[in-house]
Amino acid sequence: MSSVSYEDRVKQQIEQYANCDNIHDLPEAFHIWSHGFINPGLVEVFGVTTIPEFYAKAYLETKKNTAFISRLMNNTGRILSIGCGDGGVELDIVEYLLSKGESKFVMTCADLSPILLDRLRKKADLKNLGKYIETIEVDLNLSLPDRRFDMIMANHSLHHIVELEKIFDYLKSHLRDRGIFATNDMIGRNGHMRWPETAAIIKAFWPMLSDSEKWHAQLKRLDDTFTDHDCSSDGFEGIRAQDVLPLILERFHPYKFLGCGGFVDLIVDRGYGRAYDVSKSEDVEWIKFLSRLNDILLDAGCIRPTLMLAYFTKSAEEGWPEKFYRNRRASTAVRLKDPEWVKYYA
Template sequence: MILKKLFRRFRAGNPEPGPAPVDSDYRLRVSKELEIFQEQVDVNALPEIFHYWSNKYLRPMLEAYGYSHPDAFFAHYIRQCVAGSEEVGTIISLGSGNCDTEVRVARILFDQGVRNFRIQCLDMNPAMLQRGGDYAASEGLEAHVVTRVTDLNCWRQDEPVAGVMANQSLHHFVALESIFDEVARILPPEGRFIISDMIGRNGHQRWPEALEIVREFWRELPPEYRYNLQLQRQEEVYMDWDCSTEGFEGIRAQDILPLLLERFHFHAFIGFGNVIDPFIDRGFGHHFDAESPRDRGFIDRVHAADEAAILSGQITPTHMMAVLGIGTHSLTTEFSRGLAPDQCIRPPARIVPVALCRPNLCPAAQAPDART
């Protein structure tokens, strides 16, 4: 599945009571998600070729902001959220799963001398949260990373917060509108909504204009590189698989950015990656030798074409890292490579409006969806 993860995904289990959707389609998806993640300890393992690409191309984008890794990105802005306060500030983490990112972020903050923070990890999967709690305790950070079993599709926050983070989880949520409304309600003026997530086509498919470029490069691959290691099938022509057909993977990815723009001010935004994804993800990326000049050269060419198409507006990014607030609040606006969030939404001329949610899946969320 798509860059699993560049840095996580929605998990399902036995939620606390609440008015979550209960139709059979929803239950089947929850069951599938639980099956996928119940025993999955490492949801971030990626091919070596991904690390070649990210260190060469993604890392400089982050370094322009003063950090070199997504964990440092989260730590930097959480520190801003709690700065100047003697009281412990709560940072809500939406869909935190095993809490591995949260524990690493807490370690960075702790080692920097920051003590006035607590990351509260919310997720539907008790087994993953248990692993997260154990991990935090093993690092001596149990006072700074706490867990709570929560169905975020009907989440309501009663206690005040200093900020909110979401690491590769939003593209698994159905009730995006209510979740974003709740974040906007609880976020203080100086607070931050810190996000690393997927914003491409639903189900992590390619839009036609990007798929055309992917398939052009695909024709260059030797047959053995075209074997999908995840789905265990040969793909002589790249098959644009919809990851959302069973579980919640990418169920509303394409709606994340437009809905955020309606509710929040973007203080920082890095949009990146599209055509490159299939070549460096777990399905096909393990075929590439990260030490091979030939394979590196191929990835370099794919990235160059990908970046040129994104910056020209021919295609839109599938990934973003962003810092949002409910107002301007004295923060400058920084857009990586001059690429603004509204430029990363697929132009309406290419969109064919249809019902956003599949029948009976999400009656609370009705908005335009699928595109050609």
């Protein structure tokens, strides 16, 4: 971790999205990868095709439990979103649940940024969804609401948190029995850097890229040689990403798990992804080639995923065996040590 103070990291984290109207905006190249290579796993493991549906289905699955149904006869269903940001995904979840006839629930949305929470409240009011949303401005590293929830979600928020052990202990103690903890988050190396075996693959094809493909749009620099940037150097971005999954597995049982990414996500994400024109067949085929190669190396166990979409329960005894995509169990997504072969490519 760098010498930047905790207070400065908090300030940077709030300022990062203060002037960003769409914090979920991604290059078109990203969607070539996600639609072709993530969606098949979403359908097979979760039976969904969108992220809001992924979370909504987690809540609906808890209703298969008789105890939960009986509670709902008298009580309001409770959902917690930790690190909700501007609530774009959360409001989509609310709308999906309403479309399925669900109306007796409240979603508690917790975030560090008063700016993003204000946007959430305004959007909720515009959509007449305010009565389903409760906002809490809170530093997730320090405190969370003291009540129990039927479903807890974390959408790309865990990789911003320092006190992961504290958060996961809280989640386990405040998730109702047979409830689901659902998350879509980054699980690669800290700071979104690449592990040596993944970096070796990137370095192998990097000379094939044009200067425009080596231009990092966010950092505004040309990476003539591959530069493994540490995104946690000044804020909380990816600050303990590599600890997320191991710490969850110490406390929770994997119920449904999809691991993906590795190196292709780096190429199609906000840094380099805007170099590609998806109206050009050669650009699309290149993205698909990298995506296929990434999947081959994941399935062969040569690299580990950088992204997970997963449902976790409090214990295996709750009766839900793990369902996973191909051979990618949650336990095998944890990176344990440098593979022997990587020393030849250092």
